[in-house]
Amino acid sequence: MGSIWFWFVAAMLGAYVVLDGFDLGVGILHPWLGRSENDKQLLLRTIGPVWDGNEVWLIAGGGTLYFAFPLLYASAFSGFYLALMIVLWLLIMRGASIELRSLMHIGVWRAFFDGLFFVSSALLAIFFGAALANVIRGVPLGADGYFFLPLWTNWLPGTSPGILDWYTVLGGLVALVALALHGALYVAVKTEGELQQRVRSVVPRLWIVLFILTGMDLFASVNVRPDILDNYKAFPVAFLVPAVVGISLVGIFFFSRKNADRNAFTCSCIYLAAMLVGAATALYPRLLPSTSNPSLDITIQKALSGPHALRVGLVWWIFGMGLAVLYFVIVYRMFRGKVSLHEGGYGH
Amino acid sequence: MDALLLHRIHFAFTITYHYLFPQLTMGLALLIVILKTIAIRTNNERYNEAARFWARIFAINFLVGVVTGIPMEFQFGTNWSRFAQVTGGVIGQPLAMEGVFSFFLESAFLGLFLFGERRLSKWQHWGAAFMVFLGSWISGFFIIVTNAWMQHPVAYRVMPNGGFELTSFWGLLTNPWALIQYSHNMSGAVITASFVMCAVGAFYVLENRFPEHGRIFLRIGVIAGVISCVTQIFPTGDLHGRYMAKHQPAATAAMEGLFTSTKGAPIVLMGQPDEQNKRIDNPLAVNKVLSFLIYGTTTAEVAGLDQFPPDQWPSPLPLLFYAYHIMAGLGTYFAALMALAAFLLWRGKLYTTHWILWPLMLSFPLPYIANTAGWMTAEIGRQPWVVYGLLRTSSGYSKYVSAGNTLFTLMGFMGLYTVLSILFLILVYRIVHRGPVAGPAEASPQSAFTS
Numbered sequence: 001m002g003s004i005w006f007w008f009v010a011a012m013l014g015a016y017v018v019l020d021g022f023d024l025g026v027g028i029l030h031p032w033l034g035r036s037e038n039d040k041q042l043l044l045r046t047i048g049p050v051w052d053g054n055e056v057w058l059i060a061g062g063g064t065l066y067f068a069f070p071l072l073y074a075s076a077f078s079g080f081y082l083a084l085m086i087v088l089w090l091l092i093m094r095g096a097s098i099e100l101r102s103l104m105h106i107g108v109w110r111a112f113f114d115g116l117f118f119v120s121s122a123l124l125a126i127f128f129g130a131a132l133a134n135v136i137r138g139v140p141l142g143a144d145g146y147f148f149l150p151l152w153t154n155w156l157p158g159t160s161p162g163i164l165d166w167y168t169v170l171g172g173l174v175a176l177v178a179l180a181l182h183g184a185l186y187v188a189v190k191t192e193g194e195l196q197q198r199v200r201s202v203v204p205r206l207w208i209v210l211f212i213l214t215g216m217d218l219f220a221s222v223n224v225r226p227d228i229l230d231n232y233k234a235f236p237v238a239f240l241v242p243a244v245v246g247i248s249l250v251g252i253f254f255f256s257r258k259n260a261d262r263n264a265f266t267c268s269c270i271y272l273a274a275m276l277v278g279a280a281t282a283l284y285p286r287l288l289p290s291t292s293n294p295s296l297d298i299t300i301q302k303a304l305s306g307p308h309a310l311r312v313g314l315v316w317w318i319f320g321m322g323l324a325v326l327y328f329v330i331v332y333r334m335f336r337g338k339v340s341l342h343e344g345g346y347g348h
Numbered sequence: 349m350d351a352l353l354l355h356r357i358h359f360a361f362t363i364t365y366h367y368l369f370p371q372l373t374m375g376l377a378l379l380i381v382i383l384k385t386i387a388i389r390t391n392n393e394r395y396n397e398a399a400r401f402w403a404r405i406f407a408i409n410f411l412v413g414v415v416t417g418i419p420m421e422f423q424f425g426t427n428w429s430r431f432a433q434v435t436g437g438v439i440g441q442p443l444a445m446e447g448v449f450s451f452f453l454e455s456a457f458l459g460l461f462l463f464g465e466r467r468l469s470k471w472q473h474w475g476a477a478f479m480v481f482l483g484s485w486i487s488g489f490f491i492i493v494t495n496a497w498m499q500h501p502v503a504y505r506v507m508p509n510g511g512f513e514l515t516s517f518w519g520l521l522t523n524p525w526a527l528i529q530y531s532h533n534m535s536g537a538v539i540t541a542s543f544v545m546c547a548v549g550a551f552y553v554l555e556n557r558f559p560e561h562g563r564i565f566l567r568i569g570v571i572a573g574v575i576s577c578v579t580q581i582f583p584t585g586d587l588h589g590r591y592m593a594k595h596q597p598a599a600t601a602a603m604e605g606l607f608t609s610t611k612g613a614p615i616v617l618m619g620q621p622d623e624q625n626k627r628i629d630n631p632l633a634v635n636k637v638l639s640f641l642i643y644g645t646t647t648a649e650v651a652g653l654d655q656f657p658p659d660q661w662p663s664p665l666p667l668l669f670y671a672y673h674i675m676a677g678l679g680t681y682f683a684a685l686m687a688l689a690a691f692l693l694w695r696g697k698l699y700t701t702h703w704i705l706w707p708l709m710l711s712f713p714l715p716y717i718a719n720t721a722g723w724m725t726a727e728i729g730r731q732p733w734v735v736y737g738l739l740r741t742s743s744g745y746s747k748y749v750s751a752g753n754t755l756f757t758l759m760g761f762m763g764l765y766t767v768l769s770i771l772f773l774i775l776v777y778r779i780v781h782r783g784p785v786a787g788p789a790e791a792s793p794q795s796a797f798t799s
Contacts, residue, residue, distance in 0.1 A: 049463055052414060060447030062421050067444035070436020070511070077425025077432075078746035084426055085757040088419045089764055095415040096768065099408075103775055146429065148748035265378035305437040306505075306513030313441065320448035327456035334464060 001211075001310050002300035003285070004229060005068040008317060010280045012064055016057035017128070017276060018182075018269045023054055025183015027094065027121025028176065030114060030204065033187065038341060039195050040114060044098065045339040046190040050331060051098060055091070060324075067313060071145055071303035072287045079139060079147040083163045087127050087132035100347045110193070122176060129175025133168035136279060137161065137224055137248040138289035141296040157224050159291045167224050178275075181206040181252070182268045188261040192338050196261075203256045203264075214275075218242070224287075227284035238281050244274040351751040352742055355427045358755040358758045360715050360727075361454050362419055364720055365765050370717050374488055374534065375541025376611030379479035383564075390646065398564050399477075400465075401784035402545070407462055408775050412768060419446070419761070427754065431734050434511040438504050439494045441514060442521075446490035454483035489530055496526035498735050500595055501728065512738070528591055528646055529726070532584035535576045536722060539682060540715040542573030547712035547781055548687075550705040561784045563699050566708070574690040577683040585679065586641075592729070593642045596736065598656045599729030602665050603672040604638055605631075606652040613638040613650035618673070621666045626653070643662070661798075662731040671724035685711065687753030 026047050034040035037076035066073040077084055093116055101113035137157050139147045155169075163174075184206060187199045221228060232238045251267035283289070287303055290296035304310070380402050386396035421443065424432040435715060465473050465533040497504075503519030504512045549565025552558045593600040599605075605616045607626040615637040619628035627794035636646040643650075653661060662668050685707055692698040699705075730736055 049459040053452065055418075056447065056451040056455050058417060059421050059451055063440070063444035063447040066424065066432065066436050070433050070440055071439075073425045073436060074429035075434035077422055078427070078429035078749055079754055081426050081746070081749045082757070084422060085760065088422060089760060091418050092415040092764060092768070095411065096771070098548070099411050100771060100775065103778070133743070145433075146748055213464070301492045305440065306507065306511075308517070309437050309441055309514040312517040314512075316445060317448065318446070320452075324448065324452040327452050327790030331459055334460065334467065 001307065002304045004314070005064075005304070005310060006280075006284065006287070009061060009068060010276065011300050012061035014273050014276045016054070016061055017166050018272050019054035019057060020051070021179045021182045021272055022186035023051040023183070024121045024125050025179040026181070026187060028117050028125060028180040029183055029187070029199070029202065029258065030121070033184075033195065033199055034114070035198075036165050037110075040110075041102070041341060042191060042195060042339055043187065044102070045341075046187055047098070049335045051164075052095070053328065053331060055095075062318070067302070068305055068310065069287060069303040069320055070305060072298055075141070075146050075298060076135075076288055079149055080163060081148065082151050083127060083131070083149075087124065090120045090124050090127070094124065097176060123180045125176045126169075126172035127180075130168040132276075132279060133171025133221075134163060134174070136171075136221055136228065136282065137165075137167055138291040138297075140164075140292060141288070141290040141298065143296065145296075145298055145302070156291060161291065167220055170213070170217055170220055174210070174217045177206060177210045177213055178268075178272060181210055182265075182272060185252070185256065185261060185268050186266040188256075189265050190339050200256070200259065200261075204253075206213040206278070207249075207253055207256070211253075214245070214249065227294075231281055231284060241274055241278045241281055245271060245278060248274060349751060349755070351747075351749070351754060352469065352745055353753040354751050354758065355745040355749075358754055358761075359423060361417070361758065363422065364723070365476060365761075366413065366416040366420055367720070367723065368716055369409045369416065369623055370488070371537045371540045371716070372544060373406055373409050373413055374484045375407070375537040375539070375572075375576075376402060377477075377484050378538060379541050379545060379568060380395075380406065381474075381477050381481050382568060382572070384477050387473060387645055388470055394560055394564060397784045398561055398568075401561070401779070403462060404779045405544075405776065407458075408772065408779070410458065412772055413715065416765070416768070418592045425745055427749065428734070428744050429746040429749075431739065435498075435735060436511075437507070438512050438514045438520065439497050441517070442490040442493040442497075445494070446487050450487035450490065450757050454480060454487065483585070485534065488534060489526075492530040492533055493521060493523065493526045495726070496523045496529050499529070499730055500525035500736055501738055505770065512735075521748055525591065525595070526706035528584065532580065532588045532722075535580045536715070536719045538572055539580060540719060542569045542576060542683075542686075543708075543712045543715045545569035546708045547710070550709035551780070552665050552783070553699055554702070554705050554709065558783045558785060559699075563753065566698060567693065570686060570689045570693050570708075573682075574686040577679070577686045580679055581683060590642055593650075596729060597651045598660055599662055599668070600642070601651055601653045601656070602662045602668050603729060604650075605669050605727060606650060608654050609649060609652040609717065611639070611649045612636040612647050613652075615641065617677075621669045623665055638731070649769070662729050664728065668728040668731075671721040671728065675718050675721040675725055678721070682711075682718070756798060 021154055030040070030043060034043050062073075097113040097116040097120065101110050101117070104110070123149055134149075139149060141147050149161070149163045152164045153160060155162070155165045157165045157167040161168075181203065184199050184202050188196055188203070191199065248267045248271040252264050252271065255261075255264035255267060285300045286297045287300060288298040380399050383395050383399040383402065386392070387399060424443075457476045460468065461473070461476040461480050464476065468476065497520060500523060501512075502523045502525075503514060503516040505515050507513045545565045546569035549562045549567075549569055552562030553566065589600075604613075605619060605621050605628045606613055607628075612635065614633040615633045616628055617632045617634065618633040619633075622629055638649040639650055640646050642648070685704075688697060689704055689708060692701050692704055732740055732742065736739040
């Protein structure tokens with residue numbers, strides 16, 4: 001039962017990264033792609049009807065985590081207190097910047113929210129990447145399952161690290177570049193003409209940086225936490241996951257060279273999902289490892305909710321996810337195709 | 349300042365600010381569905397224009413509600429980790445269900461509702477509006493189920509490690525406290541929406557701008573207002589009060605300012621509680637009414653605070669007393685105002701009677717105060733427990749998050765929400781100023797919320 005919920009929560013967070021990832025990416029690239037007011041409007045239109053739905057995966061994933069693994073939810077959210085609060089502020093500012101910018105026809109108003117959109121999107125990507133790296137590196141858990149990390153200490157991933165150290169910052173940079181590339185490929189799918197040409201020209205540069213960073217990050221992860229290979233050694237078939245990471249990365253390069261934007265974007269989705277599955281495979285059955293003593297690790301067993309709640313949850317979760325997928329199909333079909341400025345909005 | 353107090357203020361501030369927005373959107377979603385229904389049935393384009401106007405107000409409120417709601421989902425873990433750890437097995441369920449069943453629904457259909465009127469048939473568009481209404485009311489239900497369990501824990505078992513485990517899913521969802529609280533709360537949300545709709549309508553009629561739309565707003569607002577103001581008091585408020593007196597007697601005694609147990613207890617309409625001397629200063633009281641309201645007889649004994657050890661008194665007690673009295677007092681005023689307005693509407697004099705249009709225009713902030721005060725009554729009344737009778741608030745907060753860290757983030761939220769409030773007011777002013785009828789063509793918006 002615990003393993004099922006482990007993979008359910010992982011799937012929800014994975015859906016979040018793949019879906020909200022591209023609209024975060026649009027924010028990261030916004031200053032470079034949005035040269036004219038028309039470009040900026042088009043960029044926002046590519047994500048306008050879908051970004052908040054994408055973000056729901058984070059909220060619903062958080063709720064499901066609370067429900068299935070209360071100890072992990074309590075320990076991690078209070079332990080990463082300051083970083084989590086900053087993430088919340090960034091989410092607020094980002095939502096406001098997307099929705100409020102076009103409500104006023106004032107140049108500085110729009111420029112301000114454009115800037116806020118970029119800064120909040122970029123920092124969120126970095127924080128999400130760093131968060132995952134924190135989970136892989138582990139935290140100094142106490143006997144009661146709790147910890148508290150300051151934002152930084154000496155920038156080294158030792159036994160008393162900060163939320164940010166060289167390893168987690170590297171993870172943040174991987175996320176920044178990966179989501180920027182993901183967003184670029186999405187924009188290429190959703191636009192045409194000059195804007196599409198511009199975004200296609202950004203792709204190879206981002207790709208080469210991502211290629212290097214991904215390699216460095218895999219290497220660093222194995223060095224910081226040698227035990228992440230344990231599961232892989234025990235079940236060599238799991239090495240397929242990193243292989244998929246590599247293949248999808250090559251696929252992005254291959255398809256984007258041929259201007260097959262849709263395929264390249266699909267490869268990018270697979271890349272992000274495989275990176276997460278790879279991390280989850282390395283962790284399983286741990287949820288949050290300790291930096292000092294494996295017996296203090298928060299495991300599925302330690303954090304799991306009671307059996308009645310989880311059994312009932314299985315029924316509504318599967319039903320609810322079916323509905324959610326249905327809504328997404330409806331919305332994405334409704335707003336499929338290239339975006340244009342001519343199509344009327346609502347009301348005015 | 350100690351950490352416990354700061355964690356309490358942190359949650360109180362962020363939740364109070366957040367709930368200023370959902371209380372309007374939940375009520376307004378219903379009124380928009382009504383407007384759209386009338387538009388289809390009468391083929392009167394004015395009603396469609398009215399629905400579009402309120403959709404714009406709805407969108408901006410929904411946005412602020414969403415972005416200020418995200419912190420709520422995470423604050424149980426960040427600031428109340430001990431509470432979260434032991435209760436996750438029970439209330440994690442409704443919170444997760446809210447995300448899965450409500451937020452996906454709302455986000456999908458809000459886009460279609462705000463953005464898809466030209467792509468959808470009129471019935472499909474009506475359906476999108478209805479789904480948004482449904483999503484927001486489902487969301488409210490799961491939150492109330494969560495809160496009701498904290499007020500009145502049911503269907504649980506204590507596990508060996510001290511945590512709580514759910515024993516009956518249906519028992520949790522049909523907690524009687526939840527059903528009473530939900531009807532009282534949703535009725536309160538409709539009151540807020542009705543007053544806001546009336547205020548804009550009265551403004552347009554008094555200004556003689558868009559008077560035709562103004563009269564529609566007034567008509568719908570007053571009818572919805574009078575119904576919701578009555579149901580707020582009877583049966584929902586009455587049931588809630590009596591249920592509370594039965595299950596949280598200390599809270600009832602504190603709310604009513606009853607320091608000593610009394611047969612034929614009076615109701616205190618006004619006064620200032622003095623905890624040290626255990627009395628109400630300057631009381632304005634009506635004899636025997638409290639006993640009658642709770643037990644239906646003027647001689648019944650009502651338990652006073654002297655029945656409970658002081659460490660089980662709700663705190664801060666005076667704030668609870670004021671919150672409750674403000675809620676009840678305003679609720680009475682709402683019912684009177686709306687009854688009068690409904691009478692004038694029936695006599696066909698509402699739109700020309702200035703002495704009723706003025707209070708209708710100016711009263712819209714009051715339901716926000718009343719709803720907030722009602723929630724303060726529930727939340728302070730539950731003290732000193734975070735889960736009534738089971739877990740003290742002082743055992744629930746995050747021990748490892750220092751007072752300094754909490755104050756830092758509290759100030760961060762205060763600053764951010766101040767800026768958000770200013771932007772919100774500017775944008776709502778603009779929507780009301782422009783009015784419900786499309787002006788000269790504007791550059792069209794690109795996103796679900798903008799309109």
